[in-house]
Amino acid sequence: MKVIETNIDDMSGEFLGFLMELLLQHNALDVWYTPIYMKKNRPGVKVSVLCHPQDQEKLEDILLRETTTLGVRSYSAFRKTLQRQWIKVSTRYGYIRIKVAYGDGVFKAAPEYEDCRLASRTYGVSLREIYDEAMQEFSKLDIKLKVLESNV
Amino acid sequence: MKVIETNIDDMSGEFLGFLMELLLQHNALDVWYTPIYMKKNRPGVKVSVLCHPQDQEKLEDILLRETTTLGVRSYSAFRKTLQRQWIKVSTRYGYIRIKVAYGDGVFKAAPEYEDCRLASRTYGVSLREIYDEAMQEFSKLDIKLKVLESNV
Amino acid sequence: MKVIETNIDDMSGEFLGFLMELLLQHNALDVWYTPIYMKKNRPGVKVSVLCHPQDQEKLEDILLRETTTLGVRSYSAFRKTLQRQWIKVSTRYGYIRIKVAYGDGVFKAAPEYEDCRLASRTYGVSLREIYDEAMQEFSKLDIKLKVLESNV
Amino acid sequence: MKVIETNIDDMSGEFLGFLMELLLQHNALDVWYTPIYMKKNRPGVKVSVLCHPQDQEKLEDILLRETTTLGVRSYSAFRKTLQRQWIKVSTRYGYIRIKVAYGDGVFKAAPEYEDCRLASRTYGVSLREIYDEAMQEFSKLDIKLKVLESNV
Amino acid sequence: MKVIETNIDDMSGEFLGFLMELLLQHNALDVWYTPIYMKKNRPGVKVSVLCHPQDQEKLEDILLRETTTLGVRSYSAFRKTLQRQWIKVSTRYGYIRIKVAYGDGVFKAAPEYEDCRLASRTYGVSLREIYDEAMQEFSKLDIKLKVLESNV
Amino acid sequence: MKVIETNIDDMSGEFLGFLMELLLQHNALDVWYTPIYMKKNRPGVKVSVLCHPQDQEKLEDILLRETTTLGVRSYSAFRKTLQRQWIKVSTRYGYIRIKVAYGDGVFKAAPEYEDCRLASRTYGVSLREIYDEAMQEFSKLDIKLKVLESNV
Numbered sequence: 001m002k003v004i005e006t007n008i009d010d011m012s013g014e015f016l017g018f019l020m021e022l023l024l025q026h027n028a029l030d031v032w033y034t035p036i037y038m039k040k041n042r043p044g045v046k047v048s049v050l051c052h053p054q055d056q057e058k059l060e061d062i063l064l065r066e067t068t069t070l071g072v073r074s075y076s077a078f079r080k081t082l083q084r085q086w087i088k089v090s091t092r093y094g095y096i097r098i099k100v101a102y103g104d105g106v107f108k109a110a111p112e113y114e115d116c117r118l119a120s121r122t123y124g125v126s127l128r129e130i131y132d133e134a135m136q137e138f139s140k141l142d143i144k145l146k147v148l149e150s151n152v
Numbered sequence: 153m154k155v156i157e158t159n160i161d162d163m164s165g166e167f168l169g170f171l172m173e174l175l176l177q178h179n180a181l182d183v184w185y186t187p188i189y190m191k192k193n194r195p196g197v198k199v200s201v202l203c204h205p206q207d208q209e210k211l212e213d214i215l216l217r218e219t220t221t222l223g224v225r226s227y228s229a230f231r232k233t234l235q236r237q238w239i240k241v242s243t244r245y246g247y248i249r250i251k252v253a254y255g256d257g258v259f260k261a262a263p264e265y266e267d268c269r270l271a272s273r274t275y276g277v278s279l280r281e282i283y284d285e286a287m288q289e290f291s292k293l294d295i296k297l298k299v300l301e302s303n304v
Numbered sequence: 305m306k307v308i309e310t311n312i313d314d315m316s317g318e319f320l321g322f323l324m325e326l327l328l329q330h331n332a333l334d335v336w337y338t339p340i341y342m343k344k345n346r347p348g349v350k351v352s353v354l355c356h357p358q359d360q361e362k363l364e365d366i367l368l369r370e371t372t373t374l375g376v377r378s379y380s381a382f383r384k385t386l387q388r389q390w391i392k393v394s395t396r397y398g399y400i401r402i403k404v405a406y407g408d409g410v411f412k413a414a415p416e417y418e419d420c421r422l423a424s425r426t427y428g429v430s431l432r433e434i435y436d437e438a439m440q441e442f443s444k445l446d447i448k449l450k451v452l453e454s455n456v
Numbered sequence: 457m458k459v460i461e462t463n464i465d466d467m468s469g470e471f472l473g474f475l476m477e478l479l480l481q482h483n484a485l486d487v488w489y490t491p492i493y494m495k496k497n498r499p500g501v502k503v504s505v506l507c508h509p510q511d512q513e514k515l516e517d518i519l520l521r522e523t524t525t526l527g528v529r530s531y532s533a534f535r536k537t538l539q540r541q542w543i544k545v546s547t548r549y550g551y552i553r554i555k556v557a558y559g560d561g562v563f564k565a566a567p568e569y570e571d572c573r574l575a576s577r578t579y580g581v582s583l584r585e586i587y588d589e590a591m592q593e594f595s596k597l598d599i600k601l602k603v604l605e606s607n608v
Numbered sequence: 609m610k611v612i613e614t615n616i617d618d619m620s621g622e623f624l625g626f627l628m629e630l631l632l633q634h635n636a637l638d639v640w641y642t643p644i645y646m647k648k649n650r651p652g653v654k655v656s657v658l659c660h661p662q663d664q665e666k667l668e669d670i671l672l673r674e675t676t677t678l679g680v681r682s683y684s685a686f687r688k689t690l691q692r693q694w695i696k697v698s699t700r701y702g703y704i705r706i707k708v709a710y711g712d713g714v715f716k717a718a719p720e721y722e723d724c725r726l727a728s729r730t731y732g733v734s735l736r737e738i739y740d741e742a743m744q745e746f747s748k749l750d751i752k753l754k755v756l757e758s759n760v
Numbered sequence: 761m762k763v764i765e766t767n768i769d770d771m772s773g774e775f776l777g778f779l780m781e782l783l784l785q786h787n788a789l790d791v792w793y794t795p796i797y798m799k800k801n802r803p804g805v806k807v808s809v810l811c812h813p814q815d816q817e818k819l820e821d822i823l824l825r826e827t828t829t830l831g832v833r834s835y836s837a838f839r840k841t842l843q844r845q846w847i848k849v850s851t852r853y854g855y856i857r858i859k860v861a862y863g864d865g866v867f868k869a870a871p872e873y874e875d876c877r878l879a880s881r882t883y884g885v886s887l888r889e890i891y892d893e894a895m896q897e898f899s900k901l902d903i904k905l906k907v908l909e910s911n912v
Contacts, residue, residue: 001681005837007792009169010870012220013161013194014417018424018431020193024647032615032652033195033645035187035339035491036808037793039780040873041172042165043185043493044792045195048644050681060840061864066430068164068870070861071841073761073810077613080668081679101678104669110618110676113318113648120322126370127322153529157381159336162414166873170880170887172495184463184500185493187643187795188352189337189651191324192417196336200492202529212384213408218886220414222405223385225305225354229461232516233527253526256517262466262524265496265774272778278826279778309533311488313621314566316676317650321617324649337651339643339795340504341489343480344569345628346621347641347653347797348488364536365560372566372620374557375537377457377506465773468828469802470721473769474728474735476801489803491643491795497780498773499793499805522734524772569622576626582674583626609833628799640767640804641797656796658833685765688820689831709830712821718770718828721800 001029001079002056006063006072007036009044016045019066026062027055050077082106089137093119096134100143109138153181153231154208158215158224159188161196168197171218178214179207202229234258241289245271248286252295261290305333305383306360310367310376311340313348320349323370330366331359354381386410393441397423400438404447413442457485457535458512462519462528463492465500472501475522482518483511506533538562545593549575552590556599565594609637609687610664614671614680615644617652624653627674634670635663658685690714697745701727704742708751717746761789761839762816766823766832767796769804776805779826786822787815810837842866849897853879856894860903869898 008016016033023031030050038044047067051059056074063072082101087109089096096119097112111134120127160168168185175183182202190196199219203211208226215224234253239261241248248271249264263286272279312320320337327335334354342348351371353363360378367376386405391413393400400423401416415438424431464472472489479487486506494500503523505515512530519528538557543565545552552575553568567590576583616624624641631639638658646652655675659667664682671680690709695717697704704727705720719742728735768776776793783791790810798804807827811819816834823832842861847869849856856879857872871894880887 003681003683007790009165010873012164013190013196014192015431017161017192017194018421020647030615031647032654034642034654034794035195035645037493037497037499037795037805038165039497039784039791040166040169041493041495041497042169043187043197044165045645046792046794061866064840064842064864065866066432068868070844071839073763073837073839075683075763075835075837077681077683079679079681080672082672084678104672106669106673108676113322113618117322127319128370155529155531159334162417167887170877176495182463183495184502186338186490186502187493189339189349189645189649191328191335191649193645193647193649195645198336198338213410216384216386216408217410218888220412222388222403223383225307225381225383227307227379227381227531229529229531231527231529232520234520236526256520258517258521260524265466265778269778279775280826311486313625314569316620317617317646317652318648321648321650338490339651341491341797341801341803342621343476343487343801344622344625345797345799345801346625347643348621349651350488350490365562368536368538368560369562372564374540374555375535377459377533377535379459379531379533465777468772469769469798469804470800471735473800473802474721474725491803494773496774496777498777499795500773501803522736573626583623584674611833611835632799638767639799640806642794642806643797683835685833685835687831687833688824690824692830707830712824714821714825716828721770 001077002051002053002074003077004049004051004056004060004063004072004074005046006067006069007038007044007046008067008069009038009042011068016047019047022062022066023049023059026058027051028059082108086112087138087141087143089134089141091119091130091133091137093123093125093130093133096130098134098138109135109143111135153229154203154205154226155229156201156203156208156212156215156224156226157198158219158221159190159196159198160219160221161190161194163220167219168199171199174214174218175201175211178210179203180211234260238264239290239293239295241286241293243271243282243285243289245275245277245282245285248282250286250290261287261295263287305381306355306357306378307381308353308355308360308364308367308376308378309350310371310373311342311348311350312371312373313342313346315372319371320351323351326366326370327353327363330362331355332363386412390416391442391445391447393438393445395423395434395437395441397427397429397434397437400434402438402442413439413447415439457533458507458509458530459533460505460507460512460516460519460528460530461502462523462525463494463500463502464523464525465494465498467524471523472503475503478518478522479505479515482514483507484515538564542568543594543597543599545590545597547586547589547593549579549581549586549589552586554590554594565591565599567591609685610659610661610682611685612657612659612664612668612671612680612682613654614675614677615646615652615654616675616677617646617650619676624655627655630670630674631657631667634666635659636667690716694720695746695749695751697742697749699727699738699741699745701731701733701738701741704738706742706746717743717751719743761837762811762813762834763837764809764811764816764820764823764832764834766807766827766829767798767804768807768827768829769798769802771828775827776807779807782822782826783809783819786818787811788819842868846872847898847901847903849894849901851879851890851893851897853883853885853890853893856890858894858898869895869903871895
């Protein structure tokens with residue numbers, strides 16, 4: 001995994017909002033901004049991009065082309081991840097995907113945000129209720145046991 | 153006291169550094185920036201200015217003229233302050249002013265930053281040592297007792 | 305103008321992203337989040353909403369219903385704004401609206417973000433270039449002089 | 457309600473951690489810190505205290521005595537809150553209190569953090585599981601309906 | 609030394625406060641949270657843990673189990689530290705330990721926070737006064753000279 | 761390139777403002793501060809320094825000597841930079857240097873902040889106007905084409 005970073009103090013928030021969208025569309029695994037204090041009393045932003053090594057050059061080029069920066073720095077990071085799987089549950093507000101993550105005795109599940117957001121908009125029900133109903137349906141499936149067993 | 157505020161997401165840190173200087177030169181009592189999250193994934197900055205009512209209009213004009221903002225908001229705040237006095241102490245690194253603040257049984261003293269900074273630069277001694285020596289000299293003066301007595 | 309605020313330490317970023325969208329759709333003039341340090345080592349977020357008095361109750365209800373908060377606080381702020389006008393300019397990348405703001409001898413102009421963003425996507429040209437071309441076209445119109453004159 | 461605020465740039469985080477504890481013990485309803493950018497490239501902290509009017513003077517005195525500040529500012533805020541009630545549920549990990557909040561058609565419930573924290577420590581079970589079990593037990597009580605009905 | 613990091617946008621501040629406690633109890637040398645801007649307008653938090661290589665696996669497991677994250681990243685850092693020693697001084701408020709750090713011509717000393725905090729609570733004296741008295745007592749011991757000499 | 765970092769929770773903003781100045785004078789390529797949440801409810805600051813390997817030791821010594829930290833950590837980063845060149849343009853407000861950066865098909869230009877700041881102060885014209893005029897003069901030179909050609 002690579003982490004690419006650059007500090008920006010001469011570019012407005014408007015452009016940075018646009019940049020995040022662009023980086024994510026070009027295979028960045030994650031993009032995040034950190035508010036930082038830079039010299040001459042300048043509120044700045046540190047742009048961080050996490051990516052696969054094969055995407056590093058392309059993403060660095062976007063940073064050099066679309067921002068005001070004169071240089072980017074990068075370093076390698078080792079990444080440990082859980083396995084993931086998607087399970088669809090049926091709710092009063094339509095199908096919602098549940099993101100299941102597991103490995104090393106860990107098991108976690110959470111409803112997919114975009115599905116919940118859409119259902120919340122369509123049915124005029126609060127996001128919280130959609131989440132809760134989706135998780136309740138999911139708990140009926142008893143997936144946890146099966147996943148952990150099949151990983152023994 | 154007035155607090156004037158405006159949110160900025162379309163102006164760079166470079167310009168904001170310049171703006172702080174400008175506002176302080178035009179009688180702002182204090183100026184500070186807060187990193188904020190604005191719509192469309194934009195890292196923004198909230199500019200806050202504390203001032204006397206008679207300076208409000210002038211400072212609002214600077215904000216409207218020197219920033220990209222289309223509007224500023226303001227509200228009144230009540231301010232409770234300690235009394236202040238400056239006392240000069242002699243140190244191995246020259247005179248250093250001590251800022252003394254008192255009132256309601258409170259007594260506080262701290263060396264003046266700019267004096268210490270200058271001494272640190274001139275003598276190549278760390279800022280910490282200048283502070284410590286200035287406070288040590290100050291403590292010999294036994295000002296605390298006198299100030300609190302004279303305020304009975 | 306009213307500013308409504310509430311501190312949140314028991315709700316995730318995912319929900320807060322959704323909330324911002326919702327508040328803006330219900331007439332909030334501006335919504336912004338400030339990272340804050342809360343008790344028990346909790347990273348929290350202060351939610352701030354700027355609105356017209358007639359929208360205050362509706363927006364407070366959304367905050368009470370869609371967040372975990374048990375209470376919201378509000379205060380009045382006075383707002384000073386520039387006058388605004390939209391002027392369309394023709395560029396190689398289609399029409400771009402220019403947001404013009406003026407009043408009290410101030411005159412400012414900036415391209416509309418959404419127009420530029422769309423053009424950037426459509427033509428594969430960097431956002432910066434769209435902005436620059438739009439402003440160049442705008443400067444040929446000599447609007448500044450006319451606006452300031454008509455405001456004499 | 458009163459909001460008291462002061463900006464600090466000459467006091468360390470260590471002291472600010474202590475201060476938060478102190479203010480909460482003297483009836484502050486809420487205390488939070490905001491990272492801010494102050495003049496001369498200083499990372500500062502804005503201290504905010506929410507309190508009842510009758511506690512304002514005492515809390516301002518603490519701020520003036522225990523911090524380096526030379527002045528504090530305050531303003532009034534109007535507060536709209538939900539009604540609250542505590543309901544105890546029995547779980548495999550002992551009793552957990554559920555904080556219920558309601559009013560104007562809103563109904564919310566969440567386990568009390570300190571109870572869950574204690575149970576998590578005592579039973580070596582993750583905080584998440586304690587929360588989930590407590591809420592599951594709570595949902596069996598069907599409180600929501602009754603509360604909303606009794607508020608008609 | 610290892611630095612482990614993960615970005616969180618789907619977990620509340622309440623849980624993060626609990627997590628910090630947990631990580632420190634399992635040998636993390638330091639734990640800190642950074643407010644970050646994540647995609648879809650989400651205020652997020654970057655969790656950072658500094659640890660010895662032998663504790664990395666255990667701490668990563670805690671992160672994967674107790675947070676919502678699906679993956680953690682880590683990188684190696686080289687660490688340069690001063691030597692440390694504890695010296696007890698007697699004050700009007702009981703014994704206070706002084707943390708002494710030295711090496712390469714550097715000598716620093718500061719009172720131990722927990723001792724001062726306890727004394728401040730017990731005697732109802734401000735934290736500042738405890739610190740100052742402890743340092744004054746320490747300065748009488750003339751430790752600095754001896755430490756620097758013995759390191760020649 | 762080296763990145764040196766240390767977390768500070770027992771030093772005030774005043775000293776950190778001074779430190780930034782000092783590090784930049786001793787060849788740090790960049791210095792920035794990040795607000796972080798540390799244990800025991802302490803608002804802290806992460807100090808980051810980017811430097812050439814040959815300056816690492818000297819800068820680490822400054823950090824150990826001028827801050828309260830007991831240790832600093834560092835890691836290597838790879839840096840990719842654009843080529844830079846300075847071009848002077850003549851404006852109604854005197855000469856302004858334009859910083860030109862290019863490489864790999866990228867070409868960027870921006871006025872030098874310090875020149876614009878000085879002109880803004882001398883002529884009482886807003887920083888924005890100085891920037892705009894400088895860039896307008898620069899665009900007449902048609903440098904872009906030439907630079908890109910000579911890099912073919």
